[in-house]
Amino acid sequence: MNPEPSTLPPEPGDRSGRPGAPMDAKVGDPGLSFGEAMRLVHELRVHKLELEMQNEALREARAQAEAGWESYRELYDFAPVGYFTLDLEGRILRTNLEGARLLKTERAKVVGRSLVHFLSAEDQGPFRAFLLQNREGLARPTCEVSLPAEGAAAGRVRLESASTRDPDGLHVVAVDITDLRAAQTLATNLNLELERRVEHRTVQLEAANADMQAFCHMISHELRAPLARMEGFSRLLQKRLLAHEPGSLPHVAERIEASSLRMREVIDSLLKLTRLALEPVNPEAVDLSQLAREVLRTLGGARPVRTTIAEGMLAVGDRRLLELCLRNLLENALKFTSKAEDACVAFGVTSRDHQTTYFVRDNGAGFDPAHAGKLFQAFGRLHHQEDFEGTGLGLCIVAKIIEKHGGRIWGEGAPGEGATFFFTLEPA
Amino acid sequence: MNRMRVLLVEDNADDAELTLDALDELNFAQVVVASDGTQALTLLQRGPLPDLVLLDLRLPLLDGLEVLARMRSTQALKGIKVVVLTSSESPRDMAVCQSLGVTGYLGKPLNGAALLACLGAKA
Numbered sequence: 001m002n003p004e005p006s007t008l009p010p011e012p013g014d015r016s017g018r019p020g021a022p023m024d025a026k027v028g029d030p031g032l033s034f035g036e037a038m039r040l041v042h043e044l045r046v047h048k049l050e051l052e053m054q055n056e057a058l059r060e061a062r063a064q065a066e067a068g069w070e071s072y073r074e075l076y077d078f079a080p081v082g083y084f085t086l087d088l089e090g091r092i093l094r095t096n097l098e099g100a101r102l103l104k105t106e107r108a109k110v111v112g113r114s115l116v117h118f119l120s121a122e123d124q125g126p127f128r129a130f131l132l133q134n135r136e137g138l139a140r141p142t143c144e145v146s147l148p149a150e151g152a153a154a155g156r157v158r159l160e161s162a163s164t165r166d167p168d169g170l171h172v173v174a175v176d177i178t179d180l181r182a183a184q185t186l187a188t189n190l191n192l193e194l195e196r197r198v199e200h201r202t203v204q205l206e207a208a209n210a211d212m213q214a215f216c217h218m219i220s221h222e223l224r225a226p227l228a229r230m231e232g233f234s235r236l237l238q239k240r241l242l243a244h245e246p247g248s249l250p251h252v253a254e255r256i257e258a259s260s261l262r263m264r265e266v267i268d269s270l271l272k273l274t275r276l277a278l279e280p281v282n283p284e285a286v287d288l289s290q291l292a293r294e295v296l297r298t299l300g301g302a303r304p305v306r307t308t309i310a311e312g313m314l315a316v317g318d319r320r321l322l323e324l325c326l327r328n329l330l331e332n333a334l335k336f337t338s339k340a341e342d343a344c345v346a347f348g349v350t351s352r353d354h355q356t357t358y359f360v361r362d363n364g365a366g367f368d369p370a371h372a373g374k375l376f377q378a379f380g381r382l383h384h385q386e387d388f389e390g391t392g393l394g395l396c397i398v399a400k401i402i403e404k405h406g407g408r409i410w411g412e413g414a415p416g417e418g419a420t421f422f423f424t425l426e427p428a
Numbered sequence: 429m430n431r432m433r434v435l436l437v438e439d440n441a442d443d444a445e446l447t448l449d450a451l452d453e454l455n456f457a458q459v460v461v462a463s464d465g466t467q468a469l470t471l472l473q474r475g476p477l478p479d480l481v482l483l484d485l486r487l488p489l490l491d492g493l494e495v496l497a498r499m500r501s502t503q504a505l506k507g508i509k510v511v512v513l514t515s516s517e518s519p520r521d522m523a524v525c526q527s528l529g530v531t532g533y534l535g536k537p538l539n540g541a542a543l544l545a546c547l548g549a550k551a
Contacts, residue, residue, distance in 0.1 A: 217518040221486065224515035225440070225536070232446035232537030255442055371489065379486075 082157070082174030090114045090131050093169050102157055102174055104148045119145050127159070134161050134170050144177070156181045218379050222266050222392065229259040269393040272324075273378075276400050281318045288313040288322065288358065292347045295327045299334060303343070310348040313358065315425050317405050322425075325401040328394040329360040329421055336364030336419065355424050363418040367411070375411045398423075433458045435478040437468040437495065438513075439487050443536060447482065447513065450538040465490025469498060472505055480531075480547070482538075485514040485521055493521065496528050511546065513538055 032040075076083060082099035084092055091114045100107040103118050116124055123145040133141035142160045155178030162171040233256045240248055292309050315322070330345065337343035346361045367375070376399035379392035398421075402409040406427040413419035434456055438444040444461055451459055460478070462468035465487045472478075481499070485492035492512065499505040511532040512525050525533055532546035 217516065217520075221514075221516040221518070224517075225443075225486075228515045228536035229440075229442045229446065233442070235537070236446065236449060255445075259442065368489070 082176075083162075084115065084159075084172040084174060085169040086115060086131075086172055087169050088131070088135060090116050090127070098176075099174060102147050102155075102176060104153060118148060130159060130161075131170075147174075215378055219270060222379055223263060226259040226263040226266070230256050230263075233259065266393070269397070273393055273397055273400065276321070276397065276404070279321070281321065281404050283316050284319060286315050286317050286319050286322055288315050288326070288347075291319070291323055292326050292330065295323060295330055299327070299331055303338065305334060305337060305343040305345055308344070308346040308348070313347075313349050315356075315358075317425050321401045321404065325398050325423075326360075328398045332394055332421075333360055333362035333364065333419075336366075337362045338364070340364050350422075352422060352424075353428065355426075355428055357422050357424050359420050359422045361418065361420040366413040366415050366417045366419050368415050369413065372411055372413075376409065395421075431458070432456055432480060433460075433476065433478040434480045434482060435460050435462060435468065435471060436482045437462045437465065437487065437492065438482075438484045439463050440484075443484065446537045450540045450543075454540045454544065464488050465492065465495040468495050472499065472508075477504070477508060479509065481508055481510045482513050483510055485512060485516055493524055493528075496525065496530070500528050509547070511543065 077096045079096055079098060082102045083094075083096045084099050085094040087093055091112065092110050095103075095107060095110055097107065100110055103110055116127060119127055126143045127145060130141050130143035140161050142158060144156060144158050146154045147157045148154055155176055158175045158177050160173045160175065162173045233252050237249065237252045237256070240246075240252060289309050289311055292313075296307055296309070326347070330347070333345040334343075337345060340363055342363070344361075344363045347358070348361070349356060349358050351357060376395050378396045399409050402423050402425070405425045407424035408428070409421060409423040411419055411421050434451065436444065436447055436451075436459055438447060438461060444463075448459060448461070460471060462471050466489050468481075468483075469490070472481075483492045483495060487495070492514070496510060496512075499508060499510065509531045510529075511534060512530050513534050513536060514521070515536045517535070522533055532543070534542055534546070
């Protein structure tokens with residue numbers, strides 16, 4: 001089946017070039033009859049055809065195999081997860097494009113290097129344990145590492161063994177779980193934040209509730225006190241009438257009236273205070289110097305008081321609320337200087353803890369700093385009511401207004417040495 | 429009951445006037461008035477000791493509960509009868525007064541009969 005080309009008989013059909021040649025019986029084997037020669041030629045032709053067909057089949061098979069390989073290579077290279085084939089020591093034998101992307105380098109620079117070199121010192125231990133588990137044939141071990149080891153671009157990657165004890169090497173699937181972990185962290189943090197907020201709100205609500213209860217008891221006391229006086233003086237009035245003692249009647253009647261006036265004042269102040277809680281703050285530019293001058297004009301009494309107001313104190317706040325605040329503070333200062341010889345009231349601005357801080361200062365009765373905590377409490381009086389009349393709600397209203405502006409207020413003073421009230425109008 | 433020495437601790441002049449009038453009707457003698465908690469303690473420490481302290485709770489500076497607590501923790505003042513006279517009906521105040529051992533807890537204005545009743549019962 002391997003004839004020399006020179007001895008190959010010409011194809012039977014090929015008669016054009018050499019007419020009569022195939023008929024030459026002496027060509028080739030002189031001992032071959034023409035019939036045998038013809039048979040051989042036919043056989044050879046058949047073999048040639050077979051070979052050509054086989055060749056064609058082979059080409060087709062090869063083309064199919066190549067197409068299969070090509071689609072496999074595409075699947076491998078462009079897979080959304082990283083594939084690594086590692087040897088038992090963790091050296092990278094093969095990887096796909098996602099694998100190289102996870103390592104933040106080119107594929108050509110990866111092959112032959114150990115995957116350990118891409119890991120942080122912290123991750124190397126777990127990775128070696130992962131390799132060991134694979135060697136021991138444990139079912140689908142996994143481990144989680146940061147890739148690359150450090151830097152802002154580092155992401156979290158889960159390595160999962162895809163096959164164990166493959167003679168070709170260890171197949172590892174690497175899944176980028178950065179987004180998953182970030183989402184988990186976010187969810188955990190949000191949960192914690194939510195819990196913290198709920199806890200905070202609960203504490204605030206409980207405190208507000210306790211405040212409200214204490215406040216209600218105080219209100220009831222403040223309203224009952226003048227009511228009890230009216231009741232007492234009314235009884236006294238009857239008694240004196242029955243005893244025919246007309247001399248003291250005007251005094252008793254006057255005390256009844258004073259008590260009812262006082263009750264009205266307390267109720268008015270309470271309404272003011274409760275309305276405050278509902279009113280929104282409408283911030284605008286306010287000239288506090290101008291506002292204070294206007295307030296003082298309406299408060300001015302017959303008594304000479306030296307008042308000093310700093311110029312150009314511009315603030316942002318609710319004009320109406322700030323007017324009420326200044327009115328109460330200045331009224332307070334005037335009230336507590338009513339017994340001072342050379343009464344002075346000043347409204348100015350300074351800086352405390354790097355914050356614009358306004359102050360109202362007087363040289364009046366002052367207060368004991370030990371009781372400063374009571375200053376802004378409703379009905380938290382630091383003086384005898386007879387000495388300085390008031391509802392006991394003035395500074396409480398002021399504190400509420402400052403609080404609504406996000407600022408804070410505090411008082412400094414000493415008995416007989418005047419008082420200064422400082423306040424800010426924005427959060428520190 | 430006559431000739432009892434009473435210390436009235438009351439900061440409000442109207443209330444003091446009404447209480448004094450009620451006591452007057454009962455023919456209580458020797459009523460001394462203190463107008464705040466600090467003054468009350470000063471008077472108690474200086475003596476002579478009263479048989480009864482009529483104590484308001486809302487007082488400037490040192491409030492009534494504080495006066496009561498200090499009396500109870502002072503050996504010489506421990507045994508003095510205290511009747512609280514207040515317009516407050518705070519359960520907290522009542523509980524504190526009870527725990528500090530008061531003879532009575534009366535509302536304003538003072539009712540003479542009610543005072544006699546509580547003194548008589550606990551005397």
